[in-house]
Amino acid sequence: MSAVIEGAAIKEQSRRAAERGAGFLPRLVRQPIVVACSLVLLVIVLACVFAQWVSPYEPLEQDLQNTAAGPSASHLLGTDQLGRDILSRMLHGGQVTLLGIVQAVAVCAVIGLFLGLTAGTLGGWVETVAMRLCDLLLAVPGLVMLLVILGIYGNNEAAAMITLGVIMAPTLARVVYSATIAVREELYVASARVAGLTSFQIMRRHILAGVTGPALTQISIVAAVACIAEAGIGFLGLGVAPPAPSWGNLVTDAQNVMPISAWMLVPTGGIIAVVTLSLTLLGNGIRDAYMGRSSGSSKAFSWRALAVKVSQAESPAGGGAAPQGQEPILSVKGMTVGLPRGSSEVTIVDDVSFHVAPGEAVAIVGESGCGKSVTISGVLRVLPMGAHVTAASISFKGTELTSLSEREMNAYRGTGIGFISQEPISSLNPAFTVGHQLEEAVRLHRGVGKGQARQIARELMARVRLPEPEAVAKKYPHELSGGMAQRIAIARALAGEPELLIADEPTTALDVSVQCEILDLLRDLREQTGMALILVTHDWGVVAEACDRALVMYAGQVVESADVQSIIAHPAHPYTRALLQSSSVGIAPRQLLPVIAGTVPAPGYWPHGCRFASRCELAEDACRTGPIPMVTLEESSAARCIRTDVDELVRT
Amino acid sequence: MLSVVIRRLIVAVPLMGVISFIVFVLSSLAGGSVGQAILGPTASAESVAALNEKLGADRPVLVQYVDWLGHAVTGDLGLSVVSGVPVADTIASRIPVTMSLAVGALLLVIILGVTSGAIAAIRGGITGRLAEVLAVLGRGLPSFWLALIAVLVFGVNLAWLPVSGYVPFADSPSGWIQSLILPVLVLGVSEIALVAVVTRAEMLSAMRSDYVRSLRANGYPWKRIVFKHVAKNAAAPVLTMVSLVFVSLLGGTILMEQIFGMPGLGTLMVSATTKHDLQVIQGLAVFYTAMVVVVFLLTDIASGYLNAKARAR
Numbered sequence: 001m002s003a004v005i006e007g008a009a010i011k012e013q014s015r016r017a018a019e020r021g022a023g024f025l026p027r028l029v030r031q032p033i034v035v036a037c038s039l040v041l042l043v044i045v046l047a048c049v050f051a052q053w054v055s056p057y058e059p060l061e062q063d064l065q066n067t068a069a070g071p072s073a074s075h076l077l078g079t080d081q082l083g084r085d086i087l088s089r090m091l092h093g094g095q096v097t098l099l100g101i102v103q104a105v106a107v108c109a110v111i112g113l114f115l116g117l118t119a120g121t122l123g124g125w126v127e128t129v130a131m132r133l134c135d136l137l138l139a140v141p142g143l144v145m146l147l148v149i150l151g152i153y154g155n156n157e158a159a160a161m162i163t164l165g166v167i168m169a170p171t172l173a174r175v176v177y178s179a180t181i182a183v184r185e186e187l188y189v190a191s192a193r194v195a196g197l198t199s200f201q202i203m204r205r206h207i208l209a210g211v212t213g214p215a216l217t218q219i220s221i222v223a224a225v226a227c228i229a230e231a232g233i234g235f236l237g238l239g240v241a242p243p244a245p246s247w248g249n250l251v252t253d254a255q256n257v258m259p260i261s262a263w264m265l266v267p268t269g270g271i272i273a274v275v276t277l278s279l280t281l282l283g284n285g286i287r288d289a290y291m292g293r294s295s296g297s298s299k300a301f302s303w304r305a306l307a308v309k310v311s312q313a314e315s316p317a318g319g320g321a322a323p324q325g326q327e328p329i330l331s332v333k334g335m336t337v338g339l340p341r342g343s344s345e346v347t348i349v350d351d352v353s354f355h356v357a358p359g360e361a362v363a364i365v366g367e368s369g370c371g372k373s374v375t376i377s378g379v380l381r382v383l384p385m386g387a388h389v390t391a392a393s394i395s396f397k398g399t400e401l402t403s404l405s406e407r408e409m410n411a412y413r414g415t416g417i418g419f420i421s422q423e424p425i426s427s428l429n430p431a432f433t434v435g436h437q438l439e440e441a442v443r444l445h446r447g448v449g450k451g452q453a454r455q456i457a458r459e460l461m462a463r464v465r466l467p468e469p470e471a472v473a474k475k476y477p478h479e480l481s482g483g484m485a486q487r488i489a490i491a492r493a494l495a496g497e498p499e500l501l502i503a504d505e506p507t508t509a510l511d512v513s514v515q516c517e518i519l520d521l522l523r524d525l526r527e528q529t530g531m532a533l534i535l536v537t538h539d540w541g542v543v544a545e546a547c548d549r550a551l552v553m554y555a556g557q558v559v560e561s562a563d564v565q566s567i568i569a570h571p572a573h574p575y576t577r578a579l580l581q582s583s584s585v586g587i588a589p590r591q592l593l594p595v596i597a598g599t600v601p602a603p604g605y606w607p608h609g610c611r612f613a614s615r616c617e618l619a620e621d622a623c624r625t626g627p628i629p630m631v632t633l634e635e636s637s638a639a640r641c642i643r644t645d646v647d648e649l650v651r652t
Numbered sequence: 653m654l655s656v657v658i659r660r661l662i663v664a665v666p667l668m669g670v671i672s673f674i675v676f677v678l679s680s681l682a683g684g685s686v687g688q689a690i691l692g693p694t695a696s697a698e699s700v701a702a703l704n705e706k707l708g709a710d711r712p713v714l715v716q717y718v719d720w721l722g723h724a725v726t727g728d729l730g731l732s733v734v735s736g737v738p739v740a741d742t743i744a745s746r747i748p749v750t751m752s753l754a755v756g757a758l759l760l761v762i763i764l765g766v767t768s769g770a771i772a773a774i775r776g777g778i779t780g781r782l783a784e785v786l787a788v789l790g791r792g793l794p795s796f797w798l799a800l801i802a803v804l805v806f807g808v809n810l811a812w813l814p815v816s817g818y819v820p821f822a823d824s825p826s827g828w829i830q831s832l833i834l835p836v837l838v839l840g841v842s843e844i845a846l847v848a849v850v851t852r853a854e855m856l857s858a859m860r861s862d863y864v865r866s867l868r869a870n871g872y873p874w875k876r877i878v879f880k881h882v883a884k885n886a887a888a889p890v891l892t893m894v895s896l897v898f899v900s901l902l903g904g905t906i907l908m909e910q911i912f913g914m915p916g917l918g919t920l921m922v923s924a925t926t927k928h929d930l931q932v933i934q935g936l937a938v939f940y941t942a943m944v945v946v947v948f949l950l951t952d953i954a955s956g957y958l959n960a961k962a963r964a965r
Binding site: 142149151221224231235265276279280281301382384412418426502 | 670675772789791800804856861862865869872911921922925940
């Protein structure tokens, strides 16, 4: 049984790897710039290789009538100070330079691939030794070593270019090494190992496929550097001896005729520039191809693009549960959040309405990918770059947040609404001590001096029950446990004395015992301060433990909203019921937990009708014909389902 | 912190030994003796042998190396076989020229590169795109060619600046600056965009991080987030890039000194290479390696200060 599953998994992974390999070349040749650069390089290489037949003159042939002349019909690129044809000298000189490039690249590729692949695949002491060797070679100043070699071996270009190849090898080795490691750690190699393939087979099949792109990119860079270095050597007069031409010493000739005519600088330097630029752009093209991105996709990002676009919609379309009794502290009506995908926008959160009463704890529950986190991020307007929030109204304590500017909005974050995130350690800045970060928050939100901020920070640390606050304050986030880091994050959020705390899966990344402590802490803090809480979670245990009311979200929509007790006892929506059944809440001990078949439809692929229909046992034709409205069931609960009546019957 | 420095030194000191040894071995493998190199191919075998004996070049390589190393640790790098002047003195007298160039270009690169990279990360738009295009151009255009064009345009046609020579700072501070402007600009210009691209990428990756999201969600002013929290995290990788840039600038000074006629280490290196002056080449190889090692050491210390995690490792 398990062997069958494993076999299938390997097949799947290999197929994906093959797809990736197959995608590389088409993606490469689809880029016009790659094609153009390849053609330019091909033409130049062929012209130089066949210079004897292609070039119009002998490289040393002098036309004394036409010295240091500009371009003309008889000399397409003009002549030098001795009347020699520049084009012909460039074509012949190119043989020297191109040979040098080939030598450097070949040496570099052999050493770099060997070191990188062996270190990456074998690991252990081979890895250590190879990488130490690379570190050592990286500290060698390249051009200086080239001159040393030329000084010793006297105008021996081959020796110089081979040295260059050796010097450049560690960079390639590192690139190959990290690519190998990445592939090695991917599942398909792991499963190939399980299937009993030998190391060599693994290397040939998978690793080489993963390494090709990064290695080719680096090799094109090596070629460009070699081109410039070879020309530089020639320019310094340390390469092939004149009158034999090379691209480098042609620039020296151009320098010498500069007082008479500047023209010669153009073609002689130009050819070097064209070749190196083509190689560099080719490298960029290869990188784009193996990274699977079209050039220009990531370029629009900036801090400024983080500012969320907010627009006010018409009156709320959906019938969100109406606030009753007290004036809510937060009221969201008809909020839709879109994120950029390619050149278009995809809706992540669709027409969500809810409210939070002062001091109330509201849970937002659902599977991953249902839009829970994006919902709260939309309220706070802290979203990935290019996001777009539309809402009829988002009001906090009577202030309409949608009409506020980014700067005005910032006055409410931290002080009105506090926030803690899922990953406690990475939510703290790794570069500062936690004590510093906490004091910074206190000074920022309370406008107190250093000494007082320090004192308040220590009080906050005591309130979140951190033992030894003095010692903890001096630590960096990575030195703390997840539970301790989450306490610091909570203390930071409390620094502004918020009336509403938003916690995005605050316990998901923590151990079970620590989870309980953090939940207890949150509940106690709420009792002490009377602040309201929005808690995003997929864990019904957390909901039952810490919340008064729950919103269940599915595929970007709120599908049910009710008091925690009644929702656990009598879930109205089939999705809520399935979620509850698959968690341990309300289920007899030792009963097997059922899993909901199928997956949440991804944003952009939501069906027109009920979004849960494909996974729902009760779905009928009416469910699929059109959008399902929220149906009010009792005064405080509502569900987005037209079959709740049947439901009741089924259940009772 | 101290352990980082010590660990680096443990690698660095043998590295310089290894480099100098390689140079020694290579020169012995090259065929043709030192005497031959000095006297030229037409010299008689007897005179070459006599010179070799006089210079001690007839001894086994290892003996020569140990002898050289024994002197080198005391700061004596031997005598130039061409001019007879102590190598250490020659190098010392030329350091100011090369360092003026390299450090000047480094400052230019840091100031313009980091600023434009930060602007691109914050404001986006054309700056980031421009930096990427310029980075490709910077890597692609040969600096000696750019230098000749700069000489032609600013030195000859416009006649704004001197195109040749070096004025020591002590002689005339304004002359010193004028003599440096063109070579420093040409040397630095190709690296500016490279630093800008790295700065932008590192800042953007910090801006996408979880802690910046938390800071934004807790109402920190954007300037504090960008110029304190993002900046400190982006600084270490940018610094590493800058140290690599400095190594490349050191190499670049060789070409710039040659074109702008400046009596620095680069012109010394080129003339020693043409004349096969192995003592000078040996001394320079060790000196350049030492420079690189020092720069890497300083970078490590600074990175450790900026990045608590790196320090712990």
